[in-house]
Amino acid sequence: MIRLEPRAAPSKLMAMLSPLIAILLTLIAGALLFALLGQDPVEALRVYFLSPFDDAYMRAEVLVKAIPLALMGAGLAVCFRANVWNIGAAGQFTLGAIGAGAAALFIPAESPFAMLAVPLIAGALCGMAWAAIPAALRTRLSVNEILVSLMLTYVAALLLDWLVRGPWRNPRGFGFPQTNAFPEWAHVPLLVEGTRLHVGAFLAVAAAAGLWLMMSRTLRGLRLRVTGAAPRAARFAGFSAAGDVWFVLLLSGGLAGLAGALEATSIVGRLQPEIGAQAGFTAIIVAFLGRLNPLGALLGALVLAVSAIGGENAQILLRLPKNVAGVFQGMLLFFLLACDSLIAYRPRLVARRRA
Amino acid sequence: MTADPSPPSFSSAVSARRPLFEARGIVKRYGSFTANDHVDLTILPGERHALLGENGAGKSTFVKMIYGALQPTEGEFFWEGEPLRLSGPAEARRLGIGMAFQHFSVFEGLSALENVALALPPEPLAALDRRVREVSGDYGLPVDPSKPVHALSVGERQRVELLRCLLQNPRLLILDEPTSVLTPQEAETLFRALEKLSAEGCAILYISHRLEEVRALCSRATILRRGKVTAEVDPRATTARALAEAMVGAEILDVKRPSGDQPRGEEILQVERLSLPADGPFGVALKEISFSLRGGEILGVAGVAGEGQNEFMDALTGERRAPEAGMIRIAGVPAGRLDPTGRRRLGAAFAPEERNGHGAVGDAPLSEALFLTRRHEAGAMGAGGWLSRFWAAGETRRIRERFDVRAAGDDPPARSLSGGNLQKFLMGREIVRAPKLLIAAQPGWGVDAGAAAAIQSALRALADQGAAVLVVSQDLDEIFALADRIAVISRGRLSEAYPAVGMTPERVGLLMGAGHSSPEAAA
Amino acid sequence: MEAFVAAMIVAATPLLFAALGELVAERSGVLNLGVEGMMLVGAVCAFIVAKSTGSTAAGALAGAGAGLAMAALFALVALGFSANQAAAGLALTIFGGGLSGLLGRDYVGVPLPKPGPLFPASWAEAIPYGKAIFGHDAMVYLALASAVGIWWFLARARGGLKLRAAGDNAESGHALGLPVLRIRFLAVLFGGAMAGLGGAYLSLAYTPMWGEGMTAGRGWIALALVVFAGWRVGWVAAGAVLFAAVTQLQFYAQGWGWRAPSQFWAAAPYLATILALALLAGRRTAGSAPAALGRIFRPSS
Structure with a gap:
């Protein structure tokens, strides 16, 4: 049997290799899954992971998908590093979309506030407000932030549902539950004509780079890392734990809100019940795949965006159900966690001891 | 015992009875580290x-193997003469x-x-x-x-x-x-x-x-x-x-016994009627602790585990705040409501018992540990919270040279250092600042004899330069080797501090047990 | 009102199954956040087997087995590979959501007959509120029986003592020779089977049909139930009934003339969970978490 023995120091090599091994294992398991579903595994994997690179439009779509994943993944990476488990990014994303929608729908075109930055900032603030609820409950009453942030994603989805079916509904929308289309000034400019790639890509890269610098070079990053790794050492150093919880929840909530606002003002252009908030859960995997490092999250977002576009292609080309994506993501995280244990432990083959 | 390579001086009496238990050539290795190297041991009935x-x-490693909680790498155990595999x-x-x-x-x-x-x-x-x-x-x-x-x-x-x-x-x-x-x-x-x-x-x-x-x-x-x-x-x-x-x-080193007539400086730490409720069901409440500490002296606080030492340390470092600012004064300034950084700014330095995870983060490099307690110093940080790697590298080098901290690499993770070397580094981190007040918990715990002696003389030297030093320890030998005055903590109360010269382990023991009568009654 | 009480008990059943299972796992020291995923896979497998065999019992069994298999996956990663339990639980939820949708894609909207009541109808008519007491199918009573059984096991049985010891201090347990990892493994598997049963009840009796994501956060509510019940069986049962009452509001509130958008009533269980967590958090009398909960343990050798 195989035993895990603790290593004297964490293996730097395994820390680099682990995500790659996990992706490889996911591909192998995926091939098996496709074979079980009666597909040619090679063809299915090609559609899943290579077809997104087939033409320029598809490549741009990968980047489009990666933008919200990177924004949220980078925020969650910082959050998880500090050992704060915000798993409600999907809810904060939804609130971001609602906040952006409110600004876009209700600010008149002649107002001096009728400029794109306003809905984006409104979205970020709404995401922060939503994340402030678990932050307040955790710091004031030590209520577990996992459950609260998750519960709030359901509440956010129902709030959006109510808004687009009720007070904000477009009366001339032919019965569809949706708002009016946003005015022209509230549309995110495109980066490449003929694609949907928008300037949000810059924001995602800037956020990831900025957070990486913060984590590795500043006192704020140091204290977040210390708080996450050794809470007693953080207290000894005089870092306030409550301050850290507020900081990371507002940060990740704000980035998720910004992602939601970008999504609403670029891809969708209005509010409707389905605005892609599911990405908030995918972002958890992005953060882990990126080694809880904001720059890594950028790479992780690209990997998951490829598989998301590949999944859409597979739905059309191979009639594979869209749920395969969830299976893939779950497997990827499982493999990643298993491989990560090899950073701290050395696997060794040993003879089974007699009982 | 014929299997025993070293000549045991009293083995002749042993061979008369059949041993109950016997260990022969026990080796236990963890990677390259050998915890037990060909250990032989015989135990007779009763x-x-x-x-x-x-x-x-x-x-501990050896007895865990006897109990079956660990397996030896080499060697054999015998139980009443029969080979034993647990x-x-x-x-x-x-x-x-x-x-x-x-x-x-x-x-x-x-x-x-x-x-x-x-x-x-x-x-x-x-x-x-x-x-x-x-x-x-x-x-x-x-x-x-x-x-x-x-x-x-x-x-x-x-x-x-x-x-x-x-x-x-x-x-x-x-x-x-x-x-x-x-x-x-x-x-x-x-x-x-x-x-x-x-x-x-x-x-x-x-x-x-x-x-x-x-x-x-x-x-x-x-x-x-x-x-x-x-x-x-x-x-x-x-x-x-x-x-x-x-x-x-x-x-073996003879640590210089304090003479008892050290020149006393001014009062640097004053604690007055400090009370703090227990933190959770397993904690100990601190009750009306009062004492003061002058420059140039070392106060030893003795006590067995679980009598409130951790709470005492937390209250002094500022990890838990005192109810009122005036309960703790550092260099005359009310400090009870200050956080650890605020107290450090007043010239206090602290060294907790637990090195990995309290004094430092195990997986983080040594240089980062400097920012935990010394980031307020000039040169440590730039504007906007930017950390100076240059400052950290220089200080790390300085501490390692002065305190002979041996480790692999320029900036290894704290966890990779031996107990003694990590303690020397963390003590050095505080001592090179030349603090007015140093409060250390169990400085010699889990440290080899050489490092323990080096730490003790460094503490003494610091006091001789005029700093006030407080040592909290369960190890009476350590207390007696260092302290000018000795107090005992028991059930969250601190006894009066008595000159070390007149104290004996027995009197300390009585203070530990029976609440707080006067030493005259105890003697 | 009798109908409301009866509906409340029915709605409490899946929560009770899932929360009891999680309670056992957490008392052994393992935090499994994957309840939602295990419930979903349990629900879909139960539905498929019940549909193809025509037997509710076979369906329920399949649901339990599926939940157990999912829990085994979690246990392998979280216990076998010493991974972070919170992350492994999230992986399980994501994986379960995808897998259940994949398995059930041909079964969406397919009808299934509701299982009949366990006791003869004459019992239910004999006394007031008889329908709320005797009018349910066998799984409702199984949930109640398992609550009693788990209470007995944890409080009285030697196995329960060992399980609590593993959740209190893994290192001490190991030093004493308790097979800590094995105990935790079994507790997690049991928790998975119970979550699977909870899911099975949703798709076999509560709805009864399969719909993607049909658990709608019940797995998470079950996790919250364990927390604010202070890891005690009786309080979990009481909490499950209370929450079931809140989930039923969306069907009854309109009828009672309480005016609010339907989305508000649908959100009520989630809001009530947050509220309950906040209200009970300050009260230290509410019992305490197993000391070793969520901590990674690797036996030294």
């Missing part, structure tokens, strides 16, 4: 045998090997009775309850079986662990540093119980680094140093100095 050695000599502690218990651990293996969330039941074959709890009360009466180890363990004192918890062993009718009982958490009086009670037990035929393997205890209790001692057996002697017929030399080798 004898009280000591296993002596410093912290880190490999004693699959685990359960099998050891079936054979009649019982063990009481240094860090008790009790379950705080369960009752004392449930704790005992877990180690025994199934039997109705009502019947077991009667047996527990019976045995605890017989051996003078009173415990209420129905109480949850977290509501028991440290001494009572140890009794739970002992009762658990005794109810299994052991033939060999292993005790790992059992008195480290006991007052001298509680230790006496324990010794009476152990003497009764061995008179009934149960052999006892007694692990300790305290020479006096071993000389009082045991008839034979095996001495370990750095994983090897260095001697096997009759402790009653051997001087303490000879035993100590076998334990620590040639490194």
Whole structure:
């Protein structure tokens, strides 16, 4: 049997290799899954992971998908590093979309506030407000932030549902539950004509780079890392734990809100019940795949965006159900966690001891 | 013993009876580190045998193998002459090997009775309850079986662990540093119980680094140093100095005893009627602690574990705030409501007992540990919270050179350093600042003799330069080696501080146990 | 009102199954956040087997088995590979959401007959509120029986004592020779089977049909139930009934003339969970978490 023995120091090599091994294992398991579903595994994997690179439009779509994943993944990476488990990014994303929608729908075109930055900032603030609820409950009453942030994603989805079916509904929308289309000034400019790639890509890269610098070079990053790794050492150093919880929840909530606002003002252009908030859960995997490092999250977002576009292609080309994506993501995280244990432990083959 | 390569001076008496237990050539390796290097040991039925050695000599590793909790890399055990291969502690218990651990293996969330039941074959709890009360009466180890363990004192918890062993009718009982958490009086009670037990035929393997205890209790001692057996002697017929030399080798150092008439500077730390409620169900409340500390002196605060030392440290460092600012004054400034950084700015420095995870982050490089306590110094940070790597690298180098911190690489993670080297680094981190006040918990805990001596002389030198030093320790030897004055913490109260010159371990022990009468009454 | 009480008991059943299972796992020291995923896979497998065999019992069994298999996956990663339990639980939820949708894609909207009541109808008519007491199918009573059984096991049985010991202090347990990892493994598997049963009840009896994501956060509510019940069986049962009452509001509130958008009533269980967590958090009497909960343990050798 195989035993895990603790290593004297964490293996730097395994820390680099682990995500790659996990992706490889996911591909192998995926091939098996496709074979079980009666597909040619090679063809299915090609559609899943290579077809997104087939033409320029598809490549741009990968980047489009990666933008919200990177924004949220980078925020969650910082959050998880500090050992704060915000798993409600999907809810904060939804609130971001609602906040952006409110600004876009209700600010008149002649107002001096009728400029794109306003809905984006409104979205970020709404995401922060939503994340402030678990932050307040955790710091004031030590209520577990996992459950609260998750519960709030359901509440956010129902709030959006109510808004687009009720007070904000477009009366001339032919019965569809949706708002009016946003005015022209509230549309995110495109980066490449003929694609949907928008300037949000810059924001995602800037956020990831900025957070990486913060984590590795500043006192704020140091204290977040210390708080996450050794809470007693953080207290000894005089870092306030409550301050850290507020900081990371507002940060990740704000980035998720910004992602939601970008999504609403670029891809969708209005509010409707389905605005892609599911990405908030995918972002958890992005953060882990990126080694809880904001720059890594950028790479992780690209990997998951490829598989998301590949999944859409597979739905059309191979009639594979869209749920395969969830299976893939779950497997990827499982493999990643298993491989990560090899950073701290050395696997060794040993003879089974007699009982 | 023919298998024994080193000449044990008292083996002739041994060979008369058949040994109960025997270890031959036991080796235990962890990677490249050898914890036990060809250890031989023989235990006779009913004898009280000591296993002596410093912290880190490999004693705990060795006895865990006897108990089946670890497996040896090489070598063999024999039980009544038959080869012994243990699959685990359960099998050891079936054979009649019982063990009481240094860090008790009790379950705080369960009752004392449930704790005992877990180690025994199934039997109705009502019947077991009667047996527990019976045995605890017989051996003078009173415990209420129905109480949850977290509501028991440290001494009572140890009794739970002992009762658990005794109810299994052991033939060999292993005790790992059992008195480290006991007052001298509680230790006496324990010794009476152990003497009764061995008179009934149960052999006892007694692990300790305290020479006096071993000389009082045991008839034979095996001495370990750095994983090897260095001697096997009759402790009653051997001087303490000879035993100590076998334990620590040639490194034995006479630490300069403080003269008692140190020049006193001005008051640097004043604590006045400091009270703090217990933090959670397992904590200890601090009650009306008052003392003051002048520059140039070292105050030693003695006390067994769990009497409020951790809470005392937390209150002094600022990890928990005092209810009122005036309760703690540092250099005359009310500091009770300040956080640790605020207190450091006033010239205080702290060194907690736990190095990994409290004084430093295990996986983080040494240079980062500097920012935990010294980021307010000039040059440590740029504008906007930017950390200066240049400053950190320079300081790291300076500390490592001055305090002889040995480790691989320029900036290794704290976890990779040995206990002594990490402690030297963390002490150095505070001492190179030349603080006005240094508060250290258990500075010599888990540290090799050489490093312990270096740390002690560094603390003394700091005091001689005019700083006030406070040392909280469970190790009386350390207290007596360092302190000018000695106070005792017990149940969250601090005794008056008495000049070290007039104190003896016995008087400290009385202060530990019986609340706080005056030393005249204690003497 | 009788109908409301009866509906409340029915709605409490899946929560009770899932929360009891999680309670056992957490008392052994393992935090499994994957309840939602295990429930979903349990629900879909139960539905498929019940549909193809025509037997509710076979369906329920399949649901339990599926939940157990999912829990085994979690246990392998979280216990076998010592991974972070929170992350492994999230992986399980994501994986379960995808897998259940994949397995059930041909079964969406397919009808299934509701299982009949366990006791003869005459019993239910004999006394007031008889329908709320005797009018349910066998799984409702199984949930109640398992609550009693688990209470007995944890409080009285030796196995329960060992399980609590593993959740209190793994290192001590190991030093004493308890097979800590094995105990935790079994507790997690049991928790998975119970979550699977909870899911099965949703798709076999509560709805009864399969719909993607049909658990709608019940797995998470079950996790919250364990927390604010203070890890005690009786309080979990009481909490499950209370929450079931809140989930039923969306069907009854309109009828009672309580005016609010339907989305508000649908959000009520989630809001009530947050509220309950906040209200009970300050009260230290509410019992305490197993000391070793969520901590990684690797036996030394």
